[in-house]
Structure formats: C-alpha cells, structure tokens
Amino acid sequence: MIGETTFDRVLIRGGGALLALIWIAPLAYAVWAAFHPPAFEARFELMAPLTLDNFASAWSQAPFARYFLNTILLVTMILSAQLVLCTLAAFAFARLEFPGKTFLFTLILMQLLVMPDILLVENYKTMRALGLVDTIIAIGLPYFASGFAIFLLRQTFMTIPKELDEAARVEGCSLLGLLWRVYVPLGKPAMLAFGLVSVSHHWNNFLWPLIITNSVETRPLTVGLSIFATTDSGTEWAVINAATLMTSAPLLLGFLLFQRQFVQSFMRAGIK
Template sequence: MAQKETTAPLYTTTRSRVQFWQRRNMLPTLLSYAGMLCILVVIGLPIYWMIIASLKTNQEIYTIPPTWFPRELTFANYPEAWSAAPFGRYYLNSMLTTVIGSGFEIFFAVTSAYALVFLRFPRKQVIFIILLAALMIPPEITIVPNYITVARLGWVNTYQGIMITGIAIAYGTFLLRQYFLTLPREVIEAAKVDGAGHLQTLWYIVLPIAQPALVTMALISIVYKWNEFLWPLIVTNTTDMRTLPIGIFWLLDQEGVTNWGVVMAGTLFVIAPIVVIFIWAQKYIVEGIAAGAVKE
C-alpha cells in the first residue's frame, strides 16, 4: 500500500509536467499558424479581389460597401481586355525576351559560378567580392548608362535592347556558386581522374546534381523578366515592341475612366503563366534557396 501511495503522486507530478511542456510547446506552433494566416491574408486577399473584380461589372466594382462575390457574374471583361490592347503581340514580345534573356542569364551564371568554384586562377576572391558589391547596386542607377550604351549600339526599340541589360545578373552567379560549394569534391575529383574535362564535368555531374538551384534561379529570372516594366518602357517606343506589363499600364486609362474589371482581367493574362510555372517548380525552390545560403 505504501508503494502505491508513493507511486500515485509521482505519476501525477510527472503527468502534470508533461502537460505543462506540451502546452508550452503549443505556443510557438500557434504563433506559426497565426503568422501563416496573416501572410495568407496579405497575399491571398489581393489575388482573390483581382479575380472577382475581373468577373464584375464596372458599376459593381465602384459600389460601396464592396461586394466580396459578384452579384452579376460576367466574363465580358476578358475579351474586352484582349481587344483593348494588342495582348497577342505583347505575349509574343514577353515570351521572346523572357525565354531568350533567361537562357543567356542561366548560361552566364552557370559558367561563371563553375569557374569561381572549380577553377584556379589569380584574384578569384577579389572577383567574388566585386560580384557581391554588384548585388548592392540598385538597378535604377544603371538605367541612364545602359540606355546610352544601347542607343549607341542602335538597339533602341529592338529585342536585343530589351534583353541585353538582364543577361548578366550577379544574383544568379552568387546563388549557383553557393550551391556548387556544397557539392561533394570526391565526385568531381573522380571525374577528373577518369579523364573528364571541365565541360563534361559541368554537363554530366554538376548540372544534374544542382537541378534544384538551377530551377530556383531560372524561376527568379523568368519572373523578374516577365514582370519588368521600367526598362522595356524606356527602351521601346512603338506598340509592336511593348511587353505585357506595359499593356496593363495601357489599360489603366481608356477614355479618361479606369475600367477596373478590364484591368484586372488583363492582369490575370499576365500572371497566369507565372502561376503555372511556380506551381510546377515549387518543390525545387526551398531546396535550392536553402542550399544556396552563404557558405564560407
């Protein structure tokens, strides 16, 4: 009996401690869920409003208080947006400049990152420091010298004029360099012993292993170039060379009145391809960015 009386309070005390720590550990979890909910509202609410606004009449959009679901569902904004601006041409221009520009950017980032990690040459660390310094320069500062250069080359209002300033971005080289540093050196050395050159090592060993970082860098490059507004606006001067973000700007003021339903429909034209690409590539993004963290 004495043993049972001693064991019962001990069991109760242990159970109370376990419950206390369980409740204490729930607090960070609840805070995490609350933070995710706030992020979901901040990001999801504008997207939801954009979708429902594209399905409303212009009169209902201006109704106060606003309605959170269309009273009268209409799809007329989509063909009106497509005909109000030459979106077919804008799509072609955006696809060409994005695909070709991102392809060149990935090529230069891969080759330069490989050289910084696997090749031996003087002042390699100095070059990397210069690369880091380039990351800190706001792109707006380079607009004037870039435009002067493009104008002297005769590339104003051309595809190459739109793409040339974005094919060598320091961030891509930095991200891939940090990922390449995590690759096992034994595999690279074994390839050299087997007689593989640098191109073979890069193509058959480094790139397949670095697929998450490549997809991440490609996605960042594609999104940036697809959504770029200021530089294409400056370097082009005809409708035939405009890109999709400029098309949205064109819809903002038609006949002195902003038809927000048409604008939101046009915005969906712009973001739909990026959403599809992002859904496909999301499994690589976190792994690629995490592996690309700074490593000494």
C-alpha cells in the same frame, strides 16, 4: 521535446491562415472585379452576375497576344543566357585558379549593390551605340551576366564535395564534361530557384523595357498594361483587374503546378 498543445496548434494554424488571408486578399479582389460587371466593383453580392466582358474589353484594347509573345521570348532568352553564362562563370570562380580571381569576383559582387535604375542612361547609351534600341535583345542584354546568379551558383558549386570532382577527373573527364556531368546536375535546385526569381522579375520588369522599346513588336506585357493608366477619365477597375489577371495568369498557373518543386528547390538552395 515539448509537446504541441491544442492551444499552440490553434495559434500556429490561425496565424498562418491569417497571413495567407492577407496575402490572398488583393488577388481575390482582382478575381472578383475581373469576373463581374463594373457596377459590382465595390459591392460584394453573392449573386452578382458573372461576366467575361472585362477580359474581352481588355484584350481588345491592346495587342496582348503580341505582348505575351514578346514577354515569353524575353524571359526565355534572358534565362537561357543567364544559365549558360553564369554557370560557366560560377564554375570558374568556384574551382579554377586564375590571376585576379578575387578582384573580379568582388567586382561581380558589387553589381549586387548597385541599383539597376541608376544605370538606365548608361545602358541606354550602350544600346544606342550597338544600334539595338527598340529590340527585345536590348531589354535583356543588361541582365545576361547576372551577379546574383554567379554568386548563388558559385556558393552552390563550392559545397559540392571535392571528392566527386577528383573522381571524375581521374576517370578522364574534361573540364567542360566535369561541369556538365557533376556540377550542373548537383546545382539544379539552385538553378531552378534562380530561374523562378529571374523569370518572375523580368516578367514584371517595367521601367527599363518602357524606356528602351518603342513599338508593339518589342514591348512586353507590363508596358502594354500601362495603356490602362487613364488618370484623366476615371479608373476602370474591372478592366484593369481583368488585364492584370490575364498577364499574371501564366506565372500563377506555373507556380501552382510546380509548387512542390519550387518550394523544395528554394529550401535546398537556401534562398527565400
């Protein structure tokens, strides 16, 4: 193995630091603008006065408490439904034999290739036929059977040694018991990784929730944030940044707290 020279180390660390800096810059700006009076939006003075007014004004401009509740309900509902449905489906595709298996799996894979935006009108028609327009369920329903989750979990389940499966069967484990006792525990890293992708995607999703919801009682945070799109009267960066920080704070905090677990599960699940 070739030894790492000081120069290499400087280069690697320096490059990493530079990338990190570029990545953090927008966030750092958001924090700066959110905690200072609007006069300091574009003036960076170390001694600029700190303030929480921007948060207060953002909070008072929209019913954020309700939006938070809606978003949390939404992502919890979607993730639970996805985990249950997709684990069952993935297990079937990985370990069971049934007619049309390959065809069905191809269909599910095709879901990965279709841009969700193309389906907006069709999905809207379906929700209308079901009488679900303007409900939180309607925001989540089209995403319950996630092709990505089925694919990811199937691949994970396929890598689980057949011996474990057979040993459990010999011990008299039922099919569902097998799934619960063998496959789910071993598939956890993949599920965790998928959970993060799913939660962050639906936390930030905008277009579909905007179209399908009509009232404060159902709208998620992202749609609530759009109230600050005030093109005719000039942009209040301070307030926008405060609102944006507020809405993304739970995700950021969650990621910082569980950083190690997330990174590990991503490495194990092999997705980036």
